[in-house]
Amino acid sequence: MGNKISTVINFDWKPDRKNQLPLSKQIVNYITERISRGDWLIGQKLPSQRDLAKTLNVNRSTIIEALSELNSLGIIEGNFGGGTTITNNTWSLLFSAATPNWKSYIESGIHKANFPTIQAINKLEFEENIIRLSTGEMSPDLFPHEMMKKVLGKIPSRAFSLNYIEPLGLLELRKALSNYLKSFELDVTPSQILIVSGSLQALQLVSISILRPNSTVFIEEPSYVKSLHVFESTGMQMKDVPMDENGLIPWMINKSNIKNDTSILYTIPTFHNPTGLTMSLNRRLEVLRWCKSNQLPIIEDDAYRELWFDELPPVPLKAHDSTGNVLYLGSVSKSLAPGLRIGWVAGPEPVVERLGDIKMQTDYGASSLSQWALTEWIESGLYEEHLKSFRTQLINRRNFVLSFLDQYFADLASWNVPKGGYYIWLKLNLSISTEKLFELAINENILINPGNLYSFTKNPYLRISYSYASLDDLAVGLKRLSEIIRSL
Amino acid sequence: MGNKISTVINFDWKPDRKNQLPLSKQIVNYITERISRGDWLIGQKLPSQRDLAKTLNVNRSTIIEALSELNSLGIIEGNFGGGTTITNNTWSLLFSAATPNWKSYIESGIHKANFPTIQAINKLEFEENIIRLSTGEMSPDLFPHEMMKKVLGKIPSRAFSLNYIEPLGLLELRKALSNYLKSFELDVTPSQILIVSGSLQALQLVSISILRPNSTVFIEEPSYVKSLHVFESTGMQMKDVPMDENGLIPWMINKSNIKNDTSILYTIPTFHNPTGLTMSLNRRLEVLRWCKSNQLPIIEDDAYRELWFDELPPVPLKAHDSTGNVLYLGSVSKSLAPGLRIGWVAGPEPVVERLGDIKMQTDYGASSLSQWALTEWIESGLYEEHLKSFRTQLINRRNFVLSFLDQYFADLASWNVPKGGYYIWLKLNLSISTEKLFELAINENILINPGNLYSFTKNPYLRISYSYASLDDLAVGLKRLSEIIRSL
Structure with missing residues (x-):
C-alpha cells in the first residue's frame, strides 16, 4: 500500500572523548553495532556530513574518515554530500541471519502513513527556533498553570x-x-x-x-x-x-x-x-x-x-x-x-x-x-474562570494578527475576521503553489499549513492560527512570510 | 456482522415527589420523551418491573400503571415480567420522522463487539458488593496513594x-x-x-x-x-x-x-x-x-x-x-x-x-x-520503592490464596504456584461447564473469568487472581465458589 519507511536515522549518542579509541573508530563501531542489532534497517539514510558532525560534536574530517571506513566495509553507500544509505547488515559472520523484513511489514500495513507534509509538520513542531504560524494549539504562555496546580492538588483526595x-x-x-x-x-x-x-x-x-x-x-x-x-x-x-x-x-x-x-x-x-x-x-x-x-x-x-x-x-x-x-x-x-x-x-x-x-x-x-x-x-x-480570561487573550491575539495582516498582506491576500476559535483562512491573490511556499518558509524557519492539507484540490489558501506563536513570533513570522511571497 | 445493539436501557432519573403530576404519569412522560428524542431505540428493553421500582424508588403498582399506559399507547410491548421492549417511536405527529437506522449502523460496523461474557464482566466489575476473584488489576488498597500525592505535587514545576x-x-x-x-x-x-x-x-x-x-x-x-x-x-x-x-x-x-x-x-x-x-x-x-x-x-x-x-x-x-x-x-x-x-x-x-x-x-x-x-x-x-513493597504484598496475597485453595479446593482442582505476576490457573477436576459456573457464581455475587475466555475450546480452567479482591473477599469468595462447585 506504499507506506514508506522513515529514511533518516536518529542519533541519541555522542563519542566518548575520554575513550582511548579514536573518535572515528568509535563512530564506526557505534553505527555497525546499531545496524547489526537491527535497530537501523537497510534503506535508511544517514544524516548529512554537516548534521552528523554537529550532532556528534566532532570535526567534519572525523565524519569523513568514519564514513570512508563504513563504505569500504560495504555497510553504506552513496554520495557523501547528502544521500548516504545503509546497504548491508550482514558483513560479519557473527550476524549472519537477516532481520525480519520489516520494510515489507511497514509498507503493507493497513493504515495509511500520514501525508508527508503532516509528518514533516509533526516533527518540525518540536524543532527549536521555528516560528509556528499555523499550529492549532494554545500558546504555552496561555496555559493556566496556577489553576492546574490547584486542580492537581485536589486529585489525591478524590482518586x-x-x-x-x-x-x-x-x-x-x-x-x-x-x-x-x-x-x-x-x-x-x-x-x-x-x-x-x-x-x-x-x-x-x-x-x-x-x-x-x-x-x-x-x-x-x-x-x-x-x-x-x-x-x-x-x-x-x-x-x-x-x-x-x-x-x-x-x-x-x-x-x-x-x-x-x-x-x-x-x-x-x-x-x-x-x-x-x-x-x-x-x-x-x-x-x-x-x-x-x-x-x-x-x-x-x-x-x-x-x-x-x-x-x-x-x-x-x-x-x-x-x-x-x-x-x-x-x-x-x-x-x-x-x-x-x-x-x-x-x-x-x-x-x-x-x-x-x-x-x-x-x-x-x-x-x-x-x-x-x-x-x-x-x-x-x-474551567469557567479560565475560559473567561482565555477568551480575552484570544481576542487580543486575533486583533494583533489582523493588524499585521493589514500592514503586510493588504495587497497580497484577503481574509475573514473570525468571531471565535483559532483560525484565519488567508486567501492569497497570487497564483503561488502553497506547497512550494511551505518549503520556502521552512528554510526561513517558519512553519505554515498550506490549504491543500484541507482540500483535495490545489488552492491559494493558508491557515493562519493566532492561538499558538508568541506575539513576537507572530509579528516576525508574518512579516517574513509576506517578504517570501513578494520575492516569488 | 452481527454486532447486537445493547438491549437494556439505563435510567439516570427519578420522578419528582414534589411535582403535582402523579408519579406514574411522570414516568410515562419521561420514557416517551427519551424515546421520542431518539436517546433510546426501538428494540431496546426496559428493566424488569422489580428493577424499575427499585431504580425509580416507587411502588411496583406505580410501575405497572405506567407500563400499562405505555402499552396502550403502543410504545412498548411484551410480557411485563421481564421482557418489555420498545416497539414504536412515532406515536406522535410531533415526531413523525424516524431516527436514523442506528441499529443497522451498529450491526454492520467493522470492529466486532466484545464477547458477551467480557461485556458482562466489564459492567459487573462496577456493581457494588460483587466479589471479583479474577480481576487482573491491583487492589485499590495496594495503590501507593501517598507516593502518588508526592508525584502529582511535582508535576506543576515540570510541565x-x-x-x-x-x-x-x-x-x-x-x-x-x-x-x-x-x-x-x-x-x-x-x-x-x-x-x-x-x-x-x-x-x-x-x-x-x-x-x-x-x-x-x-x-x-x-x-x-x-x-x-x-x-x-x-x-x-x-x-x-x-x-x-x-x-x-x-x-x-x-x-x-x-x-x-x-x-x-x-x-x-x-x-x-x-x-x-x-x-x-x-x-x-x-x-x-x-x-x-x-x-x-x-x-x-x-x-x-x-x-x-x-x-x-x-x-x-x-x-x-x-x-x-x-x-x-x-x-x-x-x-x-x-x-x-x-x-x-x-x-x-x-x-x-x-x-x-x-x-x-x-x-x-x-x-x-x-x-x-x-x-x-x-x-x-x-517507582522502585513502590515495587519493593508491592512485591511483598503480592507474595502475601498469593500465599493467602494458596492456603484457601488447599483448604477448599484440594479435592476439586489442581493449580500451579506462580513465582510472580497476578494469576493462578486453576484446573477443575470435574467436568463442569465453566460458562455455567460463571452464571451460577454471578447469582452469588462472585465474578470469575472462565478459561474459555483464553482458549477457543471448552476447558476446565478458571483464572484466579490474588491481586485485586480484599483478603476478606478472597476468603469468602473462594469458600463460596467451592460450595457452588460441590453443589453441581
Missing part, C-alpha cells in the same frame, strides 16, 4: 486509586459534563456520554464501530479531516459538501451518494477548522431538517464553541435534535489542554455504548488521571 | 504546559525509560521507544500498522489475547502454539502457516496471562533462534516482569535479540496504575516510527499528564 474505569468513562466526569452541557442547551444523561481520548479518537471509533468499507462520509469543503486518514484507512469515501458564509449547504449533497444506513455527515458548525466560519441558526435548522428527511446521521464536532469573542454562537445542532440524529463531539483540547487527551461523544445510548465497547477493546479507556483532573476543573468552577 | 507531544511521546519519559530498561539488560535508545496508551493499544497499532488482512498471529494456547478482538477485527488469523512448563514450544509452530512478511508471534514469556508460567532461559534462546531462522518477528509482552517473588525472572527475549527481531512491550498497568494508561513499545527505529505515525492519526498521543507523572515516578526513585 483513591487509578484503576481501570467503566466502559463509558469516569461516572463523576460524565455527571459533571451532563450538567455542564446544559449551558449549551443540551439535555444528555451521563449514560449518553462516552469519554474518549480526544475528538480524533471519537472519529476513529465511529469509523470502526458504526461505518463499514465503502461508507460515505460527507465533509465540508475544505475540512481539517482531509488532513487525516481516519476514514480513508478503513476504506470509507469522503465526499465534499460546499460551504458558503452560513456554513455547509445541505441541498448540495448529492443524494445518490447517500447509501442506506452506511453514510454520515461530519461537520464543525462553530468556528470551523480551517475557515473560522460559523453556521447560522437558520442553516443549522436546514441541515437538521435535510439530514432528518434523508435519514443521514450527523457528527457534530464542537471543539471550538467555548472560544467565542463578542457573542455566543448559535446553540449546537444537537440542541435542536429531537430524533437522535446527531452524535455530538466535545473536547477540552482547544479550550484547556490537548495534553489531557479528553473529549466526549454524546448521542443515543446504544450508539454510545457500542463506541464504548470498541474503545475498551482498543485502549481500555482514557487516562483516569486526566479524567479526574477534568472533573475537578469543571466542578470547581476553575 | 509548563499540557500541549500535544511529539509523535513518539514525551522525550523526558523516553529517556527515563531508556535508562530504566537497562536494569532488564535492554539497550534501547529514546528514538527506539514509542509511548502508547497501554499495551492493548500497542497491539491495536501493530495490527493496523504492520499487519494486513489474513496475516497470521501466532499466540500461546491459552492466551489472554483470545479474549480480545484486536487482531480478528482487522481480519488477522490467530493460530495456537502449545505451551509446556517452560513456555511456548516454537517447534510446534506449523511452518506452513508462516506467510512471508505477514506473520508475527505474540508471547507473554514472563508470568504469563492466564497461566502464570515463565519461559525458561533455554526456551527463550530456542524461541529466538527458531523465529530468527524462520524470519518470524516476535511481540514480547512483558507487563508482569517486575512482579517477581523470590528471584528475578530470566531477562527479556529482547535482551538476547541481536537482529531486531523483537518488538518489546512494557506497561505500568500491572505494576503501578492501569489508570495512567501508559505503556511503551521498543524495537527497530523505522517500526517504532511507523507505529508512532499511526498513533498520531488515531488519538494524537497518550495523556501528557500521565506521561509527566510516570517520568516523575521513575526519576524520583519512587
Whole structure:
C-alpha cells in the first residue's frame, strides 16, 4: 500500500572523548553495532556530513574518515554530500541471519502513513527556533498553570486509586459534563456520554464501530479531516459538501451518494477548522431538517464553541435534535489542554455504548488521571474562570494578527475576521503553489499549513492560527512570510 | 456482522415527589420523551418491573400503571415480567420522522463487539458488593496513594504546559525509560521507544500498522489475547502454539502457516496471562533462534516482569535479540496504575516510527499528564520503592490464596504456584461447564473469568487472581465458589 519507511536515522549518542579509541573508530563501531542489532534497517539514510558532525560534536574530517571506513566495509553507500544509505547488515559472520523484513511489514500495513507534509509538520513542531504560524494549539504562555496546580492538588483526595474505569468513562466526569452541557442547551444523561481520548479518537471509533468499507462520509469543503486518514484507512469515501458564509449547504449533497444506513455527515458548525466560519441558526435548522428527511446521521464536532469573542454562537445542532440524529463531539483540547487527551461523544445510548465497547477493546479507556483532573476543573468552577480570561487573550491575539495582516498582506491576500476559535483562512491573490511556499518558509524557519492539507484540490489558501506563536513570533513570522511571497 | 445493539436501557432519573403530576404519569412522560428524542431505540428493553421500582424508588403498582399506559399507547410491548421492549417511536405527529437506522449502523460496523461474557464482566466489575476473584488489576488498597500525592505535587514545576507531544511521546519519559530498561539488560535508545496508551493499544497499532488482512498471529494456547478482538477485527488469523512448563514450544509452530512478511508471534514469556508460567532461559534462546531462522518477528509482552517473588525472572527475549527481531512491550498497568494508561513499545527505529505515525492519526498521543507523572515516578526513585513493597504484598496475597485453595479446593482442582505476576490457573477436576459456573457464581455475587475466555475450546480452567479482591473477599469468595462447585 506504499507506506514508506522513515529514511533518516536518529542519533541519541555522542563519542566518548575520554575513550582511548579514536573518535572515528568509535563512530564506526557505534553505527555497525546499531545496524547489526537491527535497530537501523537497510534503506535508511544517514544524516548529512554537516548534521552528523554537529550532532556528534566532532570535526567534519572525523565524519569523513568514519564514513570512508563504513563504505569500504560495504555497510553504506552513496554520495557523501547528502544521500548516504545503509546497504548491508550482514558483513560479519557473527550476524549472519537477516532481520525480519520489516520494510515489507511497514509498507503493507493497513493504515495509511500520514501525508508527508503532516509528518514533516509533526516533527518540525518540536524543532527549536521555528516560528509556528499555523499550529492549532494554545500558546504555552496561555496555559493556566496556577489553576492546574490547584486542580492537581485536589486529585489525591478524590482518586483513591487509578484503576481501570467503566466502559463509558469516569461516572463523576460524565455527571459533571451532563450538567455542564446544559449551558449549551443540551439535555444528555451521563449514560449518553462516552469519554474518549480526544475528538480524533471519537472519529476513529465511529469509523470502526458504526461505518463499514465503502461508507460515505460527507465533509465540508475544505475540512481539517482531509488532513487525516481516519476514514480513508478503513476504506470509507469522503465526499465534499460546499460551504458558503452560513456554513455547509445541505441541498448540495448529492443524494445518490447517500447509501442506506452506511453514510454520515461530519461537520464543525462553530468556528470551523480551517475557515473560522460559523453556521447560522437558520442553516443549522436546514441541515437538521435535510439530514432528518434523508435519514443521514450527523457528527457534530464542537471543539471550538467555548472560544467565542463578542457573542455566543448559535446553540449546537444537537440542541435542536429531537430524533437522535446527531452524535455530538466535545473536547477540552482547544479550550484547556490537548495534553489531557479528553473529549466526549454524546448521542443515543446504544450508539454510545457500542463506541464504548470498541474503545475498551482498543485502549481500555482514557487516562483516569486526566479524567479526574477534568472533573475537578469543571466542578470547581476553575474551567469557567479560565475560559473567561482565555477568551480575552484570544481576542487580543486575533486583533494583533489582523493588524499585521493589514500592514503586510493588504495587497497580497484577503481574509475573514473570525468571531471565535483559532483560525484565519488567508486567501492569497497570487497564483503561488502553497506547497512550494511551505518549503520556502521552512528554510526561513517558519512553519505554515498550506490549504491543500484541507482540500483535495490545489488552492491559494493558508491557515493562519493566532492561538499558538508568541506575539513576537507572530509579528516576525508574518512579516517574513509576506517578504517570501513578494520575492516569488 | 452481527454486532447486537445493547438491549437494556439505563435510567439516570427519578420522578419528582414534589411535582403535582402523579408519579406514574411522570414516568410515562419521561420514557416517551427519551424515546421520542431518539436517546433510546426501538428494540431496546426496559428493566424488569422489580428493577424499575427499585431504580425509580416507587411502588411496583406505580410501575405497572405506567407500563400499562405505555402499552396502550403502543410504545412498548411484551410480557411485563421481564421482557418489555420498545416497539414504536412515532406515536406522535410531533415526531413523525424516524431516527436514523442506528441499529443497522451498529450491526454492520467493522470492529466486532466484545464477547458477551467480557461485556458482562466489564459492567459487573462496577456493581457494588460483587466479589471479583479474577480481576487482573491491583487492589485499590495496594495503590501507593501517598507516593502518588508526592508525584502529582511535582508535576506543576515540570510541565509548563499540557500541549500535544511529539509523535513518539514525551522525550523526558523516553529517556527515563531508556535508562530504566537497562536494569532488564535492554539497550534501547529514546528514538527506539514509542509511548502508547497501554499495551492493548500497542497491539491495536501493530495490527493496523504492520499487519494486513489474513496475516497470521501466532499466540500461546491459552492466551489472554483470545479474549480480545484486536487482531480478528482487522481480519488477522490467530493460530495456537502449545505451551509446556517452560513456555511456548516454537517447534510446534506449523511452518506452513508462516506467510512471508505477514506473520508475527505474540508471547507473554514472563508470568504469563492466564497461566502464570515463565519461559525458561533455554526456551527463550530456542524461541529466538527458531523465529530468527524462520524470519518470524516476535511481540514480547512483558507487563508482569517486575512482579517477581523470590528471584528475578530470566531477562527479556529482547535482551538476547541481536537482529531486531523483537518488538518489546512494557506497561505500568500491572505494576503501578492501569489508570495512567501508559505503556511503551521498543524495537527497530523505522517500526517504532511507523507505529508512532499511526498513533498520531488515531488519538494524537497518550495523556501528557500521565506521561509527566510516570517520568516523575521513575526519576524520583519512587517507582522502585513502590515495587519493593508491592512485591511483598503480592507474595502475601498469593500465599493467602494458596492456603484457601488447599483448604477448599484440594479435592476439586489442581493449580500451579506462580513465582510472580497476578494469576493462578486453576484446573477443575470435574467436568463442569465453566460458562455455567460463571452464571451460577454471578447469582452469588462472585465474578470469575472462565478459561474459555483464553482458549477457543471448552476447558476446565478458571483464572484466579490474588491481586485485586480484599483478603476478606478472597476468603469468602473462594469458600463460596467451592460450595457452588460441590453443589453441581
